[in-house]
Each structure stands twice: as C-alpha cells, then as structure tokens.
Amino acid sequence: MSAHGILGYAAYLPRHRVQLSEVGATLGIAGGRGARVVASFDEDSTTMGVEAAAALLRTHPAAPGSVYFATTSPAYFDKTNASAIHAALGLPAEVFAADLAGSARSGIAAWRAAAATGGLAVLSDVRTGRPASPDERGGGDGAAAFLFGDPAVAIAEIIAESSVTTEILDRWRTPGEAAGGQWEERFGLEVYLPLVKRAAATVLASANLERADHVVLVSPNSGVVKQGPKAVTGTVSTTVSPVGHAGTADAGLGLADALDRAAPGETILVLSAADGCDAVLLRTTGRIADSRQASPVAEQLTDGIDVPYATYLSWRGWLEREPPRRPEPDRPAGPPSARSARWKFSFTGSACRRCGFVHLPPSRVCKKCASVDEMDRRSLAAAQGSVATYTVDRLAFSPSPPLIDAVVDFDGGGRYTLEVADAEPARLAVGTRVGLTFRRLYTAGGVHNYFWKARVLGGAPEGAERSTAGAGGRV
Amino acid sequence: MSSKGIRDRVAVVGMGCTRFGEHWDRSAEDLLVDATQEAFLATPGIRRSDVDAYWLGTLGSGQSGLTLSKALSLDYKPVTRVENYCATGSEAFRNACYAVASGAYDRVMAVGVEKLKDSGFSGLLRSDPPSDGTAAELSLTAPAAFSLLDPAYCARYGVDPADMRAAMTHVAWKNHANGARNPKAQFRSGVTKEKVEKAPKVAGRLGVFDCSGVSDGAAAALIVRAEDALDYTDRPMYVKGLALAAGPALGASDPEYDYTTFPEVVRSARDAFSQAGVTDPRHEISLAEVHDCFTPTELVLMEDLGFAERGQAWKDILDGAFELGGRLPVNPDGGLKSFGHPVGASGLRMLYECWLQFRGEAGQRQLADPRLGLTHNLGGRPGSCVSFVSVVGAQLG
Numbered sequence: 001m002s003a004h005g006i007l008g009y010a011a012y013l014p015r016h017r018v019q020l021s022e023v024g025a026t027l028g029i030a031g032g033r034g035a036r037v038v039a040s041f042d043e044d045s046t047t048m049g050v051e052a053a054a055a056l057l058r059t060h061p062a063a064p065g066s067v068y069f070a071t072t073s074p075a076y077f078d079k080t081n082a083s084a085i086h087a088a089l090g091l092p093a094e095v096f097a098a099d100l101a102g103s104a105r106s107g108i109a110a111w112r113a114a115a116a117t118g119g120l121a122v123l124s125d126v127r128t129g130r131p132a133s134p135d136e137r138g139g140g141d142g143a144a145a146f147l148f149g150d151p152a153v154a155i156a157e158i159i160a161e162s163s164v165t166t167e168i169l170d171r172w173r174t175p176g177e178a179a180g181g182q183w184e185e186r187f188g189l190e191v192y193l194p195l196v197k198r199a200a201a202t203v204l205a206s207a208n209l210e211r212a213d214h215v216v217l218v219s220p221n222s223g224v225v226k227q228g229p230k231a232v233t234g235t236v237s238t239t240v241s242p243v244g245h246a247g248t249a250d251a252g253l254g255l256a257d258a259l260d261r262a263a264p265g266e267t268i269l270v271l272s273a274a275d276g277c278d279a280v281l282l283r284t285t286g287r288i289a290d291s292r293q294a295s296p297v298a299e300q301l302t303d304g305i306d307v308p309y310a311t312y313l314s315w316r317g318w319l320e321r322e323p324p325r326r327p328e329p330d331r332p333a334g335p336p337s338a339r340s341a342r343w344k345f346s347f348t349g350s351a352c353r354r355c356g357f358v359h360l361p362p363s364r365v366c367k368k369c370a371s372v373d374e375m376d377r378r379s380l381a382a383a384q385g386s387v388a389t390y391t392v393d394r395l396a397f398s399p400s401p402p403l404i405d406a407v408v409d410f411d412g413g414g415r416y417t418l419e420v421a422d423a424e425p426a427r428l429a430v431g432t433r434v435g436l437t438f439r440r441l442y443t444a445g446g447v448h449n450y451f452w453k454a455r456v457l458g459g460a461p462e463g464a465e466r467s468t469a470g471a472g473g474r475v
Numbered sequence: 476m477s478s479k480g481i482r483d484r485v486a487v488v489g490m491g492c493t494r495f496g497e498h499w500d501r502s503a504e505d506l507l508v509d510a511t512q513e514a515f516l517a518t519p520g521i522r523r524s525d526v527d528a529y530w531l532g533t534l535g536s537g538q539s540g541l542t543l544s545k546a547l548s549l550d551y552k553p554v555t556r557v558e559n560y561c562a563t564g565s566e567a568f569r570n571a572c573y574a575v576a577s578g579a580y581d582r583v584m585a586v587g588v589e590k591l592k593d594s595g596f597s598g599l600l601r602s603d604p605p606s607d608g609t610a611a612e613l614s615l616t617a618p619a620a621f622s623l624l625d626p627a628y629c630a631r632y633g634v635d636p637a638d639m640r641a642a643m644t645h646v647a648w649k650n651h652a653n654g655a656r657n658p659k660a661q662f663r664s665g666v667t668k669e670k671v672e673k674a675p676k677v678a679g680r681l682g683v684f685d686c687s688g689v690s691d692g693a694a695a696a697l698i699v700r701a702e703d704a705l706d707y708t709d710r711p712m713y714v715k716g717l718a719l720a721a722g723p724a725l726g727a728s729d730p731e732y733d734y735t736t737f738p739e740v741v742r743s744a745r746d747a748f749s750q751a752g753v754t755d756p757r758h759e760i761s762l763a764e765v766h767d768c769f770t771p772t773e774l775v776l777m778e779d780l781g782f783a784e785r786g787q788a789w790k791d792i793l794d795g796a797f798e799l800g801g802r803l804p805v806n807p808d809g810g811l812k813s814f815g816h817p818v819g820a821s822g823l824r825m826l827y828e829c830w831l832q833f834r835g836e837a838g839q840r841q842l843a844d845p846r847l848g849l850t851h852n853l854g855g856r857p858g859s860c861v862s863f864v865s866v867v868g869a870q871l872g
Contacts, residue, residue, distance in 0.1 A: 019859075028628075081686055106739060214541060225538065232481075307484060326596055327596055327600060328593075329614065330603065330608075330613075331608075332606065332608030333605035333608075336605060336606050336607040338611070340607045342609070343609065344607045344609050357729075360728060363728075367723050367725050367729070368725075368729070387629040388733070389623045389626050391619045391622045391678055392619075393616055393618070393679075394616055394676055395618060395677050396615060396616045396619060396678075398614070403614060405611060405614075409730035414728075415610035415727070415731070416728075417727065419611075419614070422793065441614065441731075442614075449608040451608065
C-alpha cells in the first residue's frame with residue numbers, strides 16, 4: 001500500500017457544449033449524437049487546472065507539499081505553467097511546482113509524483129482536432145485535481161499500481177501542430193488490449209482480488225474505449241471517460257466520477273492505456289461519504305450552455321473572424337506582472353487597518369481615510385459579490401466579442417470592474433450574485449494575460465434550456 | 476476649500492477653430508496652422524511674434540512643445556504641451572490663463588489639436604504604460620464605461636428604461652439639431668428620434684447616435700491681461716473662474732458610488748461658481764457647453780452642474796429645458812455629439828462657442844443677450860475621471 005492516500009479530489013468541466021448534430025450539419029457529415037464539452041475562448045489547461053485545484057483546496061485548506069501539473073496542451077513552453085497555478089492558489093513559495101507535459105501518460109506521471117510526495121496532482125487539457133476529425137467529435141476538455149497525504153485521513157487508499165510500456169505509433173503530434181495524427185484504431189486496439197488485461201491482472205492479483213467493484217478505463221485509442229470495458233469489468237460499474245478523450249485529464253475525470261459514486265470500502269480499478277498501460281487500484285474509506293467533491297462530474301455534465309459550432313471553431317483558431325475595428329491590446333509586461341503577482345494571480349487587494357476600506361487592486365494610500373502604508377493583504381479570490389451595474393461592449397477588442405463587463409461589489413467590502421465569464425447577458429441584472437474564476441483575458445505578443453473574471457452563481461434560470469453532453473459516458 | 480481664482484484678470488481677445496470632421500487631407504500640423512491663423516487674422520493687434528508663450532493641448536497627436544513650435548515655425552518661444560485625457564484642451568487654456576494672471580506674460584496662446592482619423596480604428600485609442608494587464612479600462616471602451624450610467628440611473632431613481640431611452644434620444648436629437656445650424660460642426664444635419672433609436676448598438680443601450688463624433692480638428696485662443704483686452708477687440712471674453720478636479724478614482728473602488736453622478740464634476744463646478752461669484756447657476760448661466768461624450772453623460776451632467784434636481788434631469792430634458800429656445804441652452808453649437816470630439820481641441824471649441832455667442836456671431840444659433848457661459852470638459856470615465864469647469868463672461872464685473 002502506498003505511503004499516501006487520496007485526501008480529496010475535484011473535477012472541472014467547462015460550461016460550453018458543441019452539439020454534434022450541428023457539426024454534422026455544418027460539415028455535411030454524420031456528426032453523431034450528443035454534445036462535446038468544450039473549454040471557452042478564455043480557458044486553457046492552466047485556468048481549468050486552477051478551477052479544479054481551487055475547488056479541491058476550498059474543502060482541504062492545508063497547503064499541498066508539491067504541485068505536479070500535467071497536460072498535452074501547455075499554455076507555455078520554456079516557462080512553467082504550474083507556477084501560474086501555484087500563484088492562483090496562493091500557495092507558499094516553498095511548495096515545489098512543475099509541469100509534466102506531452103502525452104496522456106503525463107497525467108499518470110503527475111499522479112505518481114504527487115502521490116509519492118503528498119502533493120497535488122493537477123491534470124488538465126484542452127483537446128482539439130481539425131474540423132470533422134475524430135478528436136473534434138470524440139474528445140473533451142476538462143481538468144481534475146487530486147490531493148495526496150496521510151492514509152489515516154484519506155478518502156481512498158492506493159492498494160496497488162502496475163505499468164507496462166510499449167513503443168507504438170498510435171497517436172502523435174509534432175511540436176507546433178494544432179492537430180495530431182492517429183493510426184487506424186484497430187492497430188492500437190490489437191496492441192493495447194493485451195496490455196490492459198495484463199496490467200489489470202497484475203494489480204488485482206497483488207490485492208488478491210478477482211474483480212474490482214468499479215472499473216474506469218480510458219485511452220486515447222477509441223477502439224480500446226469501445227472494446228476494453230468488455231474485457232475488464234467491475235462488479236458495480238464499468239465506465240470510460242465521462243467526456244470523451246481528455247488527454248491527461250482523462251483518467252482523472254473518470255476516477256473523479258467513480259469517487260462521486262463509490263460506497264465506502266469499495267475498490268476502484270483505473271486503467272489508462274496510452275503508450276503502454278497503467279493500472280491503479282484504490283479502495284475507498286469510510287471518509288468518502290462526507291468528502292466527495294461539491295459538484296459531481298455527472299452534475300457538471302448536465303449544466304452546459306450551447307455554443308454555435310462556428311464560434312467554437314473561431315475560439316480554437318480553425319476559423320479566423322474579422323475583429324472589431326480596434327487595436328489589439330498590449331502584451332502584459334513582465335516586471336509589473338511580477339510586482340503585482342498577488343493581485344493578478346490570487347486577486348489579493350489591501351484592507352485599511354484604520355478604516356477598513358478594501359482596495360482592489362491593493363493601494364498604499366487609503367482612498368477613504370488617506371492613511372499611508374497601513375494596509376493588510378486580503379485575497380478575495382474565493383469571495384462572492386453582487387453586480388452593481390454592467391454593460392455589453394460591442395466595440396471592445398475581445399477574442400470572442402462582445403465583451404461583457406460588470407462592476408462587482410464584494411461581500412465584506414471591495415469593488416472591481418471585471419469581465420463576465422461564460423456570460424449569458426439575459427442572466428445579468430443589477431444585484432446578480434457572482435463569484436470569481438481564473439481566466440485568460442487574451443493573448444498578445446505571445447504572452448497570455450491571466451486574470452480573474454466574474455461568473456454568475458447558481459444553476460440554470462427557470463425555463464432555460466440546458467445542454468447535456470454525451471460524447472463519453474458510462475457503458 | 477476652493478481656489479482663489481483669477482476672476483476678471485484675464486481675457487480672450489481672439490479665437491480660431493477649424494471645422495471638425497474627417498480631414499483626410501489635413502495633418503495635425505495643418506490643423507494647428509489653420510486654427511491659429513484664424514485667431515491671428517481676427518486679432519490684428521497681435522502678431523505671432525507678439526505672443527510670449529504657448530500652451531498646446533493634445534492627447535496623442537504629438538509630443539512636447541515641438542509639435543506646435545515646428546508647425547508654426549516659432550521663434551524659440553516657450554511651448555508647454557499638456558495632457559489631461561479628454562479635458563486636455565481646457566487644461567491648455569487654464570494654464571495659459573494662469574500664466575498671464577501671474578504677471579509672467581502679457582500675451583499667450585492656448586491651442587488644442589487632435590488628429591484621430593489617421594489611426595484606422597473606431598473610437599479613441601489608449602496610450603498606456605506597460606502594465607500587468609488587469610485594469611478594466613484597458614479593454615472596456617469609453618462608450619461601454621459611460622453606458623454603465625443608464626441602468627444605474629434607472630435603478631436609483633426608479634425611472635422607466637423607456638423614459639430614460641427617450642431622454643437619451645432627446646439629447647442626441649437636440650445636439651444634432653443644434654449642429655445642423657453650425658457650419659463648423661462635423662455633422663450638419665438633424666436626425667430623427669427614430670434614427671437615433673434604431674442605430675446599431677455600440678455598448679449597453681448606446682447606439683452609434685448616442686456617441687460623440689470621432690473627428691479631427693483644432694482650436695486656439697489668444698489670452699491677454701483683462702486691462703489690455705480692449706486694445707485688441709471691443710468685445711473680449713472675460714475669464715470668471717477655472718476649476719479642475721482630479722478624483723482619487725474612488726468610485727471605481729467604492730461600493731457606495733452608484734454610477735449616477737460624477738463627484739469630480741460636482742467639485743469642479745462648485746469651485747468654478749465660487750470663483751465666479753455665481754450662486755444660482757440655473758438662472759445666472761446663459762449657455763452651457765458640456766461634455767456630452769455620450770447621451771447619458773449630458774443627462775447626469777445637468778444634475779451635477781446644478782441645472783436640474785437630482786433624479787429630474789430626464790424630465791427637464793424631455794420638457795425641452797436645454798434646447799436652443801429652452802430655459803438654459805446646452806450645447807448650442809452641437810456639442811461633442813454633433814460638432815465632433817477631437818480630444819485636445821474640444822475644451823477650446825466649447826469656449827469658441829461662448830466667444831461667438833457673446834460677440835453675436837453665432838449665426839442661426841445666436842442666443843439673445845448671453846452674459847455668462849459655462850464650459851465643462853470631462854476626462855476619464857464614471858468612477859475615475861478629471862473634470863474641468865469654466866465660467867466666462869461678456870463683461871467685466
């Protein structure tokens with residue numbers, strides 16, 4: 001048994017959905033049924049990782065010993081993306097943070113590194129493919145985070161792990177390419193299926209089990225996703241990725257979904273077939289019932305909003321739209337961003353010790369009582385507030401016009417004017433309740449401008465049509 | 476606390492103003508020459524070499540005093556370039572007036588210019604220092620920032636959004652009607668209320684006709700000691716009060732600010748009235764040129780300047796109070812809305828209308844016996860702005 005168990009977990013699925021029927025109608029192909037879960041234009045692997053990790057740490061406030069971030073769609077090379085996640089989570093400087101980038105298997109590597117060190121594994125991906133490609137229709141975007149620590153207080157113990165590695169040209173993408181290649185799926189299936197069976201047999205044997213209660217099987221190879229669950233089954237459930245292939249997040253989203261459902265004392269076998277096969281066998285503890293994530297994967301799947309296919313294509317760069325007749329913004333500058341890192345990345349303002357006035361961004365001189373350098377830091381990243389007034393800006397530059405801004409008054413003090421993420425203008429009014437979400441405002445000069453946006457709280461308004469995803473799902 | 480002021484110590488004795496509009500065939504230098512030449516030709520007593528110092532206001536059509544000294548081939552005279560957002564032209568005038576009042580110079584010139592139409596973009600451009608990219612104003616445009624006034628005003632005073640829309644439309648309709656009587660305005664035709672309301676939306680409920688004209692233009696004023704004024708013209712314009720308020724941007728940070736007023740305007744108006752000895756602006760002011768950058772701005776300004784009761788400006792507007800024939804004509808020259816808004820020139824353009832009205836040279840828009848004029852110039856946006864107010868008069872005392 002591993003030295004560390006899972007203390008908590010959280011998954012994040014972006015709100016937007018592309019209806020596959022619309023893809024089919026647009027391209028003149030059989031698009032299939034259901035919808036694809038897609039990250040918004042202002043989301044990337046880093047921001048979705050923050051979303052999942054922040055949700056997790058809200059219920060487990062202790063700082064993790066390390067942060068391992070895995071993705072096949074890194075926002076940057078040469079610069080660590082995990083450091084932005086580290087900053088957005090407001091973690092102490094002493095916490096190690098690193099990326100494991102490249103293939104779906106990087107997700108397993110992050111998991112293992114975090115499990116070994118009592119750290120935080122953040123698995124996040126934006127998967128794209130050419131219009132009409134299997135990746136476009138069968139993939140999904142999302143993130144999952146797992147916190148490891150003392151098995152005595154874990155919600156799930158790691159009983160056994162096993163791996164087999166193979167060199168195979170099943171999926172590949174050269175650096176700089178937006179879309180990858182795939183060999184015929186039956187070729188990969190023939191290679192992977194025996195490895196899946198072998199890895200499963202190894203961990204089950206080491207635990208003296210014939211079958212696990214729950215089996216989660218994921219793979220970038222769609223044949224494995226179809227045939228694998230027939231070869232290895234669970235006594236209670238056998239599932240694949242909830243959203244379709246989601247890169248490094250695939251196994252994490254599948255496990256999060258299983259943890260949402262598993263009863264105490266049940267075993268979960270996670271199998272990930274990517275350039276080999278990795279198997280992890282877990283057993284839930286009595287703590288699982290009280291420590292599941294606040295928003296289950298199945299619930300997040302149902303809370304979608306449809307985005308037109310053409311808009312989605314423009315978000316991913318497959319369709320270039322005429323921009324508003326406005327200059328593109330300047331790139332964020334390094335030194336100012338470093339000076340204001342607490343503000344920019346963890347929405348930390350200052351509160352006046354004399355009069356209590358909250359300044360967003362932080363100010364040295366109080367706007368209310370003029371005291372100088374008598375401020376305490378205050379992070380409002382987890383704060384909620386109300387819309388004071390708002391507008392739809394059809395002239396502003398935006399990667400996805402129009403730009404929607406709201407003046408937000410935070411509970412307990414502080415006001416700031418923020419863009420509204422995943423905005424449905426009909427749901428905005430003076431007094432609307434909002435929280436915050438970490439997003440990428442735009443990219444200029446090769447620099448991503450990360451900052452916080454307001455997000456309307458609460459579920460769907462009455463009478464609104466919600467979109468559900470069905471690209472992946474249970475079998 | 477307010478300024479001591481320089482009431483009746485300086486006077487304007489000559490002005491020039493180009494037509495505002497899309498001057499594809501004219502550079503900023505051309506516009507500077509045109510505006511200053513008009514002022515000099517109208518003031519035979521002052522040649523260029525007689526001017527002791529210059530103040531040039533421009534937001535972004537040049538840097539430093541060289542922008543003017545090169546264009547006019549000046550003879551090593553002091554030229555100060557000033558910038559204060561959209562209040563830039565007024566700021567050039569204010570500083571020039573103070574230089575004369577101080578006794579340092581006898582004859583100075585304030586000039587404002589903006590060449591907006593060379594950029595190829597819509598609206599105003601920003602020129603921000605390198606930053607962390609988190610400020611809302613980096614992305615949110617000016618019409619969007621001012622559109623915040625509309626829902627906030629309706630909510631605060633329980634005004635039906637349809638009535639608010641009608642009031643905003645009336646502002647645009649009125650200023651276009653005034654501009655139609657002005658040969659120098661960018662837009663010299665009236666618009667129907669239907670056209671205003673059916674225009675494509677720019678931000679919030681603001682359509683194209685709720686926004687001021689983006690234009691090129693320049694304006695200039697020759698300023699001398701009040702006691703010398705009659706040496707140059709028999710109808711000088713006397714400066715009664717000049718006020719500027721730069722806010723701490725409190726509204727952008729303070730939940731108590733409700734986006735239905737500009738505290739900076741209230742402060743600068745109070746200061747200017749105090750300097751000018753105006754105690755009842757609604758009845759003492761004969762005409763007002765205000766910063767109608769967007770239609771809801773003019774509405775809120777009527778209350779901030781004391782021309783209407785709080786929560787009542789929308790009604791007064793619909794009642795015609797601020798039309799040419801109303802109780803207090805506002806923007807008789809068409810305002811930013813119809814005359815256009817070449818940023819650095821706008822504050823001086825407002826003074827130019829007062830100048831023409833006092834001299835009886837306002838043509839079809841001439842008011843009967845105007846005595847005191849107010850100009851108001853705003854830079855920035857609700858919650859974070861600078862505001863300028865001047866009071867000028869046709870006579871001493």
